[in-house]
Each structure stands twice: as structure tokens, then as C-alpha cells.
Amino acid sequence: xLNKAGRDIPSVIPGFKExxxxxxxxxxxPTGRVVGPKISVNKPRSEKVLKSIDQAIEATxxxxxxxxxxxxxxRNGDYVxxxxxxxxxxxxxxxxxLAASSLTSTHDAIIPYIEQGVITAxxxxxxxxxxxxxxTSGKFLKKPVLIRSxxxxxxxxxxxxxxxxxxxxxxxxxxxxxxxxxxxxxxxCGSMGYAMCDATYADQVVAITDHLVPHPLYxxxxxxxxxxxxxxxxxxxxxxxxxxxxxxxxxxxxxxIIAEYASSVIEYSGYFKxxxxxxxxxxxxxxxxxxxxxEKMIAQGIVGSFGVGGITxxxxxxxxxxxxxxxxxxxxxxxxxIDSLRNNPNHLEMSASYYANPxxxxxxxxxxxxxxxxxxxxxxxxxxxxxxxxxGVIMGASGGHCDTAAGxxxxxxxxxxxxxxxxxxxxxxxxxxxxxxxxDVIVTERGVAVNPNRKDVFENLKNANIxxxxxxxxxxIAYDLTGKPESIPVTDEIVGVVEYRDGTILDVIRxxx
Amino acid sequence: xxxxxxxxxxxxxxxxxxxxxxxIYKADTVIFDVEDSxxxxxxxxxxxxxxxxxxxxxxxxxxxxxxxxITTPYGRDDLAAILPAKPDLIRLPKAETAxxxxxxxxxxxxxxxxxxxxxxxIKMMAxxxxxxxxxxxxxxxxxxxxxxxxxxGAEDFLADLKTTRSPHGNELFAARSQILLAARAAEIQxxxxxxxxxxxxxxxxxxxxxxxxxxxxGKSVINPRQIKLLYxxxxxxxxxxxxxERVLAAYEEAKAKxxxxxxxxxxxxxxxxxxRAERVISYAIALGLRKGGQ
Numbered sequence: 090x091l092n093k094a095g096r097d098i099p100s101v102i103p104g105f106k107e108x109x110x111x112x113x114x115x116x117x118x119p120t121g122r123v124v125g126p127k128i129s130v131n132k133p134r135s136e137k138v139l140k141s142i143d144q145a146i147e148a149t150x151x152x153x154x155x156x157x158x159x160x161x162x163x164r165n166g167d168y169v170x171x172x173x174x175x176x177x178x179x180x181x182x183x184x185x186x187l188a189a190s191s192l193t194s195t196h197d198a199i200i201p202y203i204e205q206g207v208i209t210a211x212x213x214x215x216x217x218x219x220x221x222x223x224x225t226s227g228k229f230l231k232k233p234v235l236i237r238s239x240x241x242x243x244x245x246x247x248x249x250x251x252x253x254x255x256x257x258x259x260x261x262x263x264x265x266x267x268x269x270x271x272x273x274x275x276x277x278c279g280s281m282g283y284a285m286c287d288a289t290y291a292d293q294v295v296a297i298t299d300h301l302v303p304h305p306l307y308x309x310x311x312x313x314x315x316x317x318x319x320x321x322x323x324x325x326x327x328x329x330x331x332x333x334x335x336x337x338x339x340x341x342x343x344x345x346i347i348a349e350y351a352s353s354v355i356e357y358s359g360y361f362k363x364x365x366x367x368x369x370x371x372x373x374x375x376x377x378x379x380x381x382x383x384e385k386m387i388a389q390g391i392v393g394s395f396g397v398g399g400i401t402x403x404x405x406x407x408x409x410x411x412x413x414x415x416x417x418x419x420x421x422x423x424x425x426x427i428d429s430l431r432n433n434p435n436h437l438e439m440s441a442s443y444y445a446n447p448x449x450x451x452x453x454x455x456x457x458x459x460x461x462x463x464x465x466x467x468x469x470x471x472x473x474x475x476x477x478x479x480x481g482v483i484m485g486a487s488g489g490h491c492d493t494a495a496g497x498x499x500x501x502x503x504x505x506x507x508x509x510x511x512x513x514x515x516x517x518x519x520x521x522x523x524x525x526x527x528x529d530v531i532v533t534e535r536g537v538a539v540n541p542n543r544k545d546v547f548e549n550l551k552n553a554n555i556x557x558x559x560x561x562x563x564x565x566i567a568y569d570l571t572g573k574p575e576s577i578p579v580t581d582e583i584v585g586v587v588e589y590r591d592g593t594i595l596d597v598i599r600x601x602x
Numbered sequence: 603x604x605x606x607x608x609x610x611x612x613x614x615x616x617x618x619x620x621x622x623x624x625x626i627y628k629a630d631t632v633i634f635d636v637e638d639s640x641x642x643x644x645x646x647x648x649x650x651x652x653x654x655x656x657x658x659x660x661x662x663x664x665x666x667x668x669x670x671x672i673t674t675p676y677g678r679d680d681l682a683a684i685l686p687a688k689p690d691l692i693r694l695p696k697a698e699t700a701x702x703x704x705x706x707x708x709x710x711x712x713x714x715x716x717x718x719x720x721x722x723x724i725k726m727m728a729x730x731x732x733x734x735x736x737x738x739x740x741x742x743x744x745x746x747x748x749x750x751x752x753x754x755g756a757e758d759f760l761a762d763l764k765t766t767r768s769p770h771g772n773e774l775f776a777a778r779s780q781i782l783l784a785a786r787a788a789e790i791q792x793x794x795x796x797x798x799x800x801x802x803x804x805x806x807x808x809x810x811x812x813x814x815x816x817x818x819x820g821k822s823v824i825n826p827r828q829i830k831l832l833y834x835x836x837x838x839x840x841x842x843x844x845x846x847e848r849v850l851a852a853y854e855e856a857k858a859k860x861x862x863x864x865x866x867x868x869x870x871x872x873x874x875x876x877x878r879a880e881r882v883i884s885y886a887i888a889l890g891l892r893k894g895g896q
Contacts, residue, residue, distance in 0.1 A: 342826035346626055349830075507622065534626045554890040570622065570659065 094472065094524050095517075096596045102583055104210065104232020109593045114495045114527050117591035119448045124249035127292045129317065138265055138319045142176045142297065145318045146255075149293040153183045155254035158291060160284035161191035161214075162259070162271060162420060166330025169259035169297050171198040172322070178207040184231075186210040188251055190242060190283040190441070191486050194218040195330065203229045212237065212251060215476055215486025225482045227584040227600045234483070234585045236476060236522075236598075239419070240445025240452060240492035241590035243286045247442060247449070250592060256291035258284045258316075259325045263298035264306035267316025271421075271438075272308075272431040274300030276326045279400070279421025279430045281310040285440035288315040299325045310438055335402035336423045338380050339373040346534045347503050348377035350555045354530050354537060355459055356385050357553035358546055360499050365458040367413070368397040368493055369404060371422050372463035374503040379403035386412045397444070397453055397460075399489070400426040400436075408436060417453050419444040419489075445492035447590045454489070454496025462490055462523075464504040464531075466513045469560050471525030471540050473502055474518035476587065479511050481519055481577040481601035483585060491523040492590050499529050499546065506533035512567030512574060514560065519577055521596040522587060536563045578602040604881070605664065606630045606888050607751060607791055608820040608836045609829045612668070614639040615648035625661040627826035628833075630888070633666040636680050637695050645676050649683035656687040666691035666727070672702055681706070685713035690725060695755065697728035698735040700745035707746040722748060727793070731755035732762045736777055739784035752785040753822065754778060756795035771809060782817050791819040800825040810835045837889055838882045846879035846886075853879075 092098050092110040102108055131137075139145050151157070157177070159170045170189060175198075177185060183206050189196075191214035200223055202208050212235040216224045224234040237245060245251035258281075262273035269288075271281040276299055288294050288311045296311075301321045304313075339345060351374065355361050367382070369375050380403065386393070393413040396404050400418045402425040407413050415435045421427045429436045445454045454460075464473045465485060473494075478484045494500040502523075504513050513533070529546055531538045538560040539547040550557055578601065585598030611629035613620050615636040624632040634655065640648040656665055667689045670676035681692070694706060703726065710724050726748040730736050736759070743752045754777055760766055765773045778794065785792035794813040797806045810821055810832050820836075823829055838846070848866055853876050856864040864871040886892040 340827070342627060343623055345827065509619070534623070 092594065094521050094595055096521060098594050098597055099583065102233065102586060102597070105586065111524070111589045111593040111595040114524060114589075117593060119248065121248070123247045124252070124290065126290055137267055137316065138301070138321065140320075142173055142320050142322070143180065145295045145320050146176055146180060146182075148318050149255045149295060151177065151182060151255050153185070156186040156188055156252060158253040158256045158287045159189040160258060160281070160287065161189060161193065162278040162281060162283060163276065163326040163331045165193045165195045166276075166327040167193065167195055167259065168324055168326050169257060170196055173257045173297070174199045174202050174208065178202045178205065183207055184209045186212065188212045188253060190214060190239065190287075191488070192216050192220055194220070196220055211235070214239065214242070214488055216483045217485065221483035225584055225598070225600065227582050233583045233597070236487050236585055236587045238445065238487045238491050238590045239283065239441045239489045240447055240454065241588055241592070243440070243442035243444075243446040244448045244590065245588075245592065246286050246290045247446065248592065253287055253291035255293045255295060256284075256287035257295050257297060258288060258311065260296040260298040260311075261325070262300045262302060262306055263296045263319055264302050264304040264313075265319065266304040267296055267313040267319055268304070268306040268309045269296055269298075269311040269316065270306060270308055271310055272427060274298070275328060276300070276324065276331060277427050278326075278331050279427035280418040280438045282419030282439055282444060283441045285311060286442050293317045295320065297322055297325055299323060332421065332427055333423050335425045336371065336376055338403065339377045341373060343505060343534050344374040344377050347374040347505065347532055349381055350537055351375075351378045351461055351501055351503050351532045352381035352385060353553045353555050354501055354532060354550060355382060355499075357550050358459070358499050359549045360458045361385070361391065363391055364394040365391070366395045366397065366456060367393055368399070368457055368460040368497070369401070370461055370463050371399050371401055372503070375461045375463055376401060376403055378461055378503070379407070383407055383412060397457060397493075400429075402426060405429045408433065417444070445489050445496070445590070447492070447495070452492070452496065454493050457493060457497040459499045459501065460493040460497040461501045461503060462494060464502045464513070466515055466518050467502060467504060467528075467531050468515045468518045468525070469564055471528040471531065471560065472518050472521045473523040473525075473528055474520045475522050477520040477598060479574075479577070481579060481598075483598065487522050487587070491527065494523045494527040495590065500527060501530045501532055502528055503532045506535045506563065506567050507570060510571055512564070512571045514564040514567055515574065517576070520587060520598055524589070524595065531560065531563070533563060535566050538563045604884065605750070606820070606884055607664070607793060608888070609832050610666065610793055610820055610822045611826065611829065612639070612796065612822060612824050615652040615667070616640045616644045618651060621651060621655040622659065625659065625663060627829055629663055629823070629826070629829055630820065631664040631666050631691065632661060633668050633693055633822070635668045636676075636684075637668045637670045645670070646679075649680055653683050653687045656684070656689055664690045666693050668693040668695060671696050672706055678709070681709050681713070685710060685724065686717050688717070688719055688724065691750065692724060692726050693753070694726065694728045696731045696735065696758065697742050698732060699738055700741040703728060703742055703745035703749065707748055710748065724748065725750045727751035727753060729753040729755040730777070730781055731758035733759075736780055739781055740787055743784045743788035743790055749788065749790050751791040751793050751819070752781055752788070753793035754781050754795045757798075769805060769808070771812060778813065778816055778818070786817070792817065794818045794821040796822045796824050797828065798824060800827060803831060807831055807835065833889060836885055837891070838885050842882050843886045843891060846882035849875055849879040850883065
């Protein structure tokens with residue numbers, strides 16, 4: 090069956106109860122009710138702090154076949170996921186569905202437990218390195234890995250499609266009664282945005298902390314009312330992997346050119362005026378664009394209303410200089426961002442649902458004017474792939490890509506036109522993560538293409554002194570240098586399912602030959 | 603209008619990625635180097651790479667090749683490999699005599715005939731990098747009608763002079779002035795040397811401002827990031843562009859009327875004023891501040 094994005098989706102996918110086809114970015118009309126966690130009780134003077142992860146697993150009654158969740162705020166510095174999975178394996182529990190908000194290469198450590206059948210299903214944002222290769226191999230897991238965007242995951246949790254039995258939450262600071270924040274302790278990660286949804290809707294919640302403090306801890310990101318048990322461990326993460334020093338502006342001249350064009354696109358798009366709002370990705374070109382945008386805002390006396398992210402140091406500088414009135418923060422990438430969340434009252438923490446869930450009463454992405462996103466590859470229909478590489482192997486994560494593209498007034502995708510010998514504007518991307526109808530402008534180092542359905546933007550950009558061209562012309566420039574790439578041969582076996590933010594199936598990932 | 607050569611960007615001839623992307627940075631000229639940035643063991647590979655890059659990649663700017671000196675064992679092979687690809691410009695390093703220029707001129711002429719290129723279509727420039735070369739600067743600059751620019755190569759030159767580079771640049775003042783004079787006397791362009799600390803933006807801006815004041819047409823750069831800084835310095839103000847446009851309009855009007863005397867707002871406009879105005883407008887067009895083609 091072809092969906093609205095032109096993708097051939099089988100009517101039956103192993104492990105999926107129902108196959109709902111993507112039918113356009115705003116086509117879904119949700120019905121039913123938001124689910125809730127089990128009602129629970131905590132009697133006065135009862136003890137939440139347990140001695141070990143093992144004890145917590147027992148206390149929650151975690152059994153084979155259940156679903157566990159984790160947040161990815163510690164990124165490559167995370168110890169929690171690996172520790173918990175190892176403990177679960179030791180207890181002989183099997184057939185677990187792992188629903189982490191994302192996975193990084195540090196989680197390669199769980200590969201043996203996937204091979205042994207401890208984890209048999211994965212629902213997450215993506216996969217990298219060896220884990221990504223393992224997902225693509227189709228081995229060991231009972232069903233294809235389910236890829237969700239950050240907003241889509243929040244939606245799935247609230248809709249009951251992702252029912253979490255036990256959420257294990259790495260807590261940089263936690264008091265003895267379960268109040269959590271991410272801004273204190275040696276493993277501070279800043280915002281706890283992704284974990285907030287898990288904590289609210291999971292049947293049971295275990296906080297794992299290396300900074301246990303007397304009650305009450307404040308400010309509170311995740312309240313005691315959501316937390317069942319607390320375990321203190323020596324370390325929940327490696328601070329070096331959790332947050333870098335200030336993310337530096339790129340010195341790569343190619344990225345700088347792309348960034349310059351992207352900032353010119355914003356300047357001339359029609360959106361660049363007082364009280365506009367902006368989201369930047371954490372990729373090189375996107376970060377570099379921040380520098381140019383800042384200069385333009387200062388030069389033209391423009392003050393934005395809010396920034397959204399994925400927050401990085403360049404955004405903090407703009408907040409501190411009064412170029413944005415406030416920031417909405419779902420995740421922090423560097424130490425200045427964490428410090429700012431701690432110290433600046435105009436820097437606001439938000440949940441993944443507030444950020445991007447399409448089926449609540451108003452995520453912040455809907456109020457976003459401009460977003461800059463990166464891409465692995467794009468196609469002539471403006472579809473974007475950030476998940477599979479040129480061999481069809483899973484090597485990236487969906488993140489908030491399709492959420493912000495759908496929500497923002499102007500979504501700009503930045504990507505090099507060539508990576509080595511490979512062209513990045515194709516006839517069809519191997520995997521669609523963000524549908525082309527939600528992508529407005531593609532910016533490369535050799536040209537800028539505007540989606541034909543945004544004639545208004547195209548007209549505005551004629552004055553921008555940037556190499557404006559059609560997406561086909563852009564593709565031709567690449568093909569003239571590289572030739573036309575052959576499509577990646579795949580088998581019929583489905584190893585991944587890309588769920589659009591509204592819960593429909595946007596694409597499937599087939600195992601490469 | 604005269605071809606602009608504000609930023610002439612060196613690109614190592616043995617780096618495929620850099621060759622592929624050399625055209626995207628808006629340099630007026632890219633100079634593919636098979637001389638100092640290429641090890642002896644890689645000279646032949648670099649020649650082939652540069653040949654193919656010129657032949658198959660469409661660059662939106664002038665394409666030059668810096669060959670090894672004609673007296674080294676590589677110079678003639680460089681020309682033999684590269685000329686058939688038809689570069690726009692050959693840059694000779696360490697020029698010391700007019701004979702060298704004429705020798706290369708002859709080789710280029712032969713290649714033009716052999717490959718069916720229009721005579722004189724491949725231009726030349728030379729870099730002065732020794733005291734001996736400096737003493738012959740005018741001879742070198744005027745040795746061939748192919749010559750379009752004279753450059754200074756500071757590092758070798760200062761070694762020859764037994765001094766080193768300073769932030770104020772006094773040590774180069776005499777050489778820069780002499781090269782500029784020689785270039786102007788030969789009616790060709792003068793191009794300044796590279797500024798090698800790419801992270802020292804302030805130093806680059808100071809030096810570029812200085813050489814523009816001296817009268818240089820442009821500067822060699824070694825990193826794309828320097829190009830934008832350089833163009834900023836070579837950007838005329840809106841007021842300058844406006845005046846230049848009015849000067850040229852008055853000039854055209856006078857020409858149309860066959861009037862010998864040209865005046866704007868009561869001031870006489872003579873040839874140098876028109877030349878300067880043309881120069882301002884060509885900078886404005888190159889920067890997209892005014893419409894028009896070169």
C-alpha cells in the first residue's frame with residue numbers, strides 16, 4: 090500500500106497490531122482519551138530509598154515481557170541504561186521492550202543482552218554505531234525497531250500506544266522522597282524534558298541518582314508524586330560525555346558557507362522581525378548560523394520572543410544579550426546551557442509533550458516561526474532522511490526533526506550537497522523521516538532551493554543575494570560531479586518502522602541486500 | 603571592466619576534497635598549487651588531479667595553477683600535464699628574470715596551438731620572492747602580453763632579506779611599494795602575499811587594510827574564511843557607489859553628446875576619476891551591491 094508520502098508500506102508488519110498509513114502531516118484526527126498510570130499509594134513515613142537497582146527491580150515487580158523506559162539526557166555519558174539492563178539480565182528477566190527516548194554509541198554495551206533475548210523489542214528515536222547495524226541486520230529482535238520522533242514518543246505515551254511498565258530515570262539530583270532536577274549534582278544534564286513524560290505516565294518510576302539530598306529538593310523538574318523508588322549509585326554518568334564545554338562555532342569553511350546562506354534565508358524570508366521565534370539544531374552548520382543570525386539581529390535591532398531546543402551556548406549568548414526574551418528547553422548540550430537553566434529565570438524547562446506532541450492542546454513547535462534542521466540526505470520532493478546512511482544502515486536519530494518541521498512557519502534544512510563522492514539531493518531518499526510537504530527551504534554550499542509550495546518565501550528570497558535555484562538544478566550540480574547514485578538494493582525484510590509524529594507509518598526500513 | 607582579483611585562494615593540488623569544493627567560496631581566483639604545498643613524491647599525482655579538476659569541474663571563478671619554477675625538474679612537466687586542461691592563468695613562483703616569463707610564454711603558445719585554444723587565452727602572473735627578482739620586477743611584469751598580475755611572496759622574500767615578518771609589516775614596505783610600481787608601470791595588477799595565521803582575524807584585517815591603501819588589487823589567501831574579511835575591506839560605501847554611478851552616467855552622457863568637457867555638480871571629471879569610478883562599480887557588482895556582469 091502506498092502512503093501519502095509515496096512509500097510502499099506492507100499491510101501487515103510483524104509485531105504491529107495495526108498498520109495506519111501516513112496520510113499527510115495534519116490528517117490524523119485523534120479520538121479516545123489520554124491514558125494514565127496505575128493509581129498508587131504512599132503511606133506516611135514509608136521509605137522510597139532502596140539499596141540497589143536489583144532491589145528496585147524486585148520492588149517494581151518487573152517481569153518478562155514488560156516495557157521499560159529511559160531518557161537520553163546523558164547522551165554518550167549515560168551509565169544508567171546499561172546498569173539497569175545488566176541487572177535485569179542477571180535476574181533472568183527476558184523479552185523486555187526497551188523504550189529509550191534515544192540511544193547513543195555508549196549503549197552498544199547492551200548488544201549481548203539483545204543477542205541473549207533479554208531485550209527483544211526496541212522503540213526509540215534511532216540508533217548509531219554497532220546498535221544501528223544490529224537493528225539493520227534484523228537479527229535477534231522479535232519485531233522491527235520502532236522509530237519515533239520526540240513529539241511522537243510523547244504522543245504515543247499519552248495515547249497509551251507506548252505503555253511503560255517501569256521508567257528508570259537517571260536523576261542528577263534527587264531528594265529522599267523523589268523530587269528530581271537536572272541542574273545539580275556532578276552529573277547535571279540540565280533539562281529533564283524527555284524524562285518528564287515517562288515519569289508522568291509510567292506505571293512505576295525508579296529514580297537512579299548519584300546526588301541524593303535531603304527532602305525537599307527544589308526547583309523540582311519531576312515531582313515526588315511521580316516517583317515510586319529511589320536508588321543511590323556511585324555514578325549515573327560520565328560528566329564529560331553528558332555535556333561538553335561550550336559548543337564551539339564551526340571553523341569548517343563549507344559549514345560556514347551553508348550557515349551564512351541559511352542566515353540570509355532567515356533574514357529575507359519574511360519571518361525575521363521583532364518577536365519572531367527560532368529553533369537551531371546542534372549540528373555544525375546550524376550552530377554556525379547562530380553567529381550570523383546574532384549579528385543580523387543586533388544590526389537590525391531585532392529582538393526575538395523565544396528560542397527552542399536542544400539548547401546550546403550560542404543560544405545562551407543570545408538570551409543573555411537580550412536578543413531573545415526567553416528559551417524553552419527540552420535538552421541541554423553544553424555546560425553554559427545547564428548553568429543558564431540553573432541561573433536564568435527566563436530560561437524555561439519543558440517536557441517533550443509541551444515541546445512537540447502533536448496531539449495535545451498546543452505544543453511550542455506550533456508557535457515556532459523558524460527552525461534550522463540538518464539532514465543526511467534530501468530528495469527532489471524535499472523529503473528528508475536523517476536515519477539511514479548511504480548503505481541503508483541505521484546511523485542516526487529522528488529527534489525532533491519532523492515535529493519542528495511540521496510546526497514551524499519556516500523550516501530550513503541545511504546539508505552539504507556532497508559528502509565525499511556522494512550527492513545528497515537524490516530522486517528519493519532511502520528513508521523518509523520528515524515529509525517534504527513540511528520542509529520549506531534546502532540550503533547547501535552550492536545552492537538554495539525553495540519548496541514550490543512556498544512561492545511566498547521564494548519571492549522574498551530573490552533579494553537575498555544567495556544562489557537560489559530549483560531542487561532539480563541543485564541535484565544536477567551534484568550529479569554533474571558525482572554521477573547518479575544507484576539506489577540501495579534491499580530485501581523484503583522490514584527491520585525498522587518510521588512512525589510519523591501522529592502515529593501513522595511514514596516509512597519502513599528494509600534490510601539491505 | 604577589468605577582471606577583479608581581490609581574493610586569490612591557494613588550494614593544495616593534491617587534495618581531492620578541497621579541489622572539489624574550491625569553487626564555492628566566492629574567491630575571484632582559485633590557485634591550484636602543485637608547488638610548495640605538494641611533496642616531491644606527490645607532484646605527478648597532484649598534476650593529474652589538478653588537470654582533471656580543471657577539465658571536469660565547472661568553477662564559477664578564474665582558475666589558476668601555481669607551477670614549480672621552470673628551472674626545477676618539475677616545472678616543465680607541470681606545464682605539460684596542466685596546459686591541455688586549459689587553466690585560465692599560470693602562476694610562476696620565485697620569478698627572477700624576464701627570460702623565464704618568455705620561456706613559459708613560448709610553452710603556453712605551443713600548447714595553445716596544439717590544443718586548439720585561442721592564442722593568448724591562457725594568462726600568466728608571477729610572484730617575486732627574492733631581492734634579485736625585485737630588482738627585475740618591471741622587466742618581469744612587462745615580459746609578456748600574457749602577464750596580468752605581479753605578486754609578492756613574503757616568506758621566501760624575507761628569508762632572502764635576512765629578516766622576519768612583523769605585525770606592522772615595515773619589513774615589506776619597500777618590496778610592496780616596488781612591486782606595486784612595477785605592476786602599475788606595466789599596467790597589470792598587484793597582488794599581496796598570504797597572511798598565514800588563519801586564526802588571527804585582526805592581524806589579517808590590519809594587513810589587508812594596509813595593502814589596499816597602498817593600492818594593491820588583491821591578496822593571496824590560504825583559507826576560505828579570509829575571503830569574506832577581505833571583501834569587506836574591498837567593499838565601497840554606498841556613498842562611494844552612488845558617486846561612481848553618477849560619474850559614469852555623466853561620462854556616458856558627455857560621450858553621447860561628443861562633449862569634450864565633462865562635469866558633475868560643477869566639478870570637472872577627468873580620466874582618473876572615471877577609472878576610479880569604474881573600479882568602485884566593479885567591486886559593487888562583485889559583492890552583489892549592484893546588478894551587472896563582469
